[in-house]
Amino acid sequence: MNVYKNNQQVVFNIQYHVIWVTKNHHKFLQDSIAVRTRELIRLGCEARGIAVLQGSLGKDHVHLLISCTSNMVPSKIVQYLKEQLSSLLQEQFPQLKKQYWGQQLWEKGYFCASVGDIDEETIRNYIVNQFNEGKDE
Numbered sequence: 001m002n003v004y005k006n007n008q009q010v011v012f013n014i015q016y017h018v019i020w021v022t023k024n025h026h027k028f029l030q031d032s033i034a035v036r037t038r039e040l041i042r043l044g045c046e047a048r049g050i051a052v053l054q055g056s057l058g059k060d061h062v063h064l065l066i067s068c069t070s071n072m073v074p075s076k077i078v079q080y081l082k083e084q085l086s087s088l089l090q091e092q093f094p095q096l097k098k099q100y101w102g103q104q105l106w107e108k109g110y111f112c113a114s115v116g117d118i119d120e121e122t123i124r125n126y127i128v129n130q131f132n133e134g135k136d137e
Contacts, residue, residue, distance in 0.1 A: 005069075012070040015053065015115040018078055019063050021107050023100065027059035033093055037062070037085060044084050050077060065115065074112045082106045 004013045022028060029037055034057050045052050045066065054065040068077065086105040090097040096105065 007069055007071075010070050013067070013117070014070060014072075015065060015067045016074050016077075017063070017065050017113045017115055018074065018110060019061060019112075020078060020082060020110040021061040023103075023105055023107055025060045026099075028096065028099075028105075029057045029059050029062070033089065033096070036092060037089065040085055040088055041081060044081050048072075048077070048080065078110045078112065082110075 004011050006012070037057060038055070041055065041062070041064070042052060049069060050072070051067040052064060053067055054063075056063045066077070082104065086100075086103075089105060090100060
């Protein structure tokens with residue numbers, strides 16, 4: 001169930017489905033690295049006021065359903081998470097630092113889709129008919 005939030009003069013419900021993959025699809029998101037990755041994602045999101053609604057790790061990719069405030073840009077959220085994860089995971093797991101030589105653990109791109117509880121047709125109909133409601137009264 002989606003719940004609208006408010007922030008001063010803005011009412012919003014913003015959710016994104018984001019996915020990113022490991023560099024060269026290396027399958028290192030397993031065992032203790034996967035556990036720590038989940039923890040770091042939660043902590044990083046919490047620090048930025050981002051709610052993780054659902055998440056999952058494949059061996060070579062991250063899937064997240066997140067909710068954020070209206071002033072957050074998806075590209076900056078993903079950039080922040082990927083940079084923080086890369087740095088902290090390499091610091092905590094020497095095998096990753098050796099394999100990646102201090103470079104990013106992730107491919108440059110990512111997938112992002114907005115998620116909502118109102119479809120495009122409903123919005124279009126509302127815009128077209130907003131002044132027609134109540135005319136018959």
